[in-house]
Amino acid sequence: MDVQTIRDLFLHDLGDIYDAERKIAKMLPILASEVIDNPSREALQEHERETLQQIANLERCFQILNARMPNTTCPVADALQKEHDNFLKEGPPQVLLTLFNLGAAAKTEHYEIACYRGLVAKAKLMGEEECYRLLEENLRQEEEMAQRVERLEQQFGQQHIPHAQQADR
């Protein structure tokens, strides 16, 4: 797409995260099916449902702006998927695959957080109140999920890795 204005850039970035969210919605059930820990599986499954709502929020933003959906692709989401697939080919034991998937979810959330922070800032610059509110909602969910998977990663490691040191926080 031809990017000349802040609106064009906003739509470009919106298209990027829209593609990423749709890829992530397909990856989350795969990650959930591979983990051996119930709380981790529940977190990934709940976030899949949240992700579907986030996709609807993004579609609403395109509607509000009266814009066509750009066919932007997000190469970062492709790379995260490839990283997972490559790791799986190494044949890791289930405990390590669980830890890897929690880490992969954390990486994904942090990428999304950065995207949404940028989008929220641009929506504010443009005075797009309703988009601002919808994007803030997505951002809050990603921040909560990032904290949740990081906590799970630590707890799971302490329970399943022999001689794990107890962290003091």
Ligand SMILES: [Fe+2]
């Ligand atoms: Fe997310």
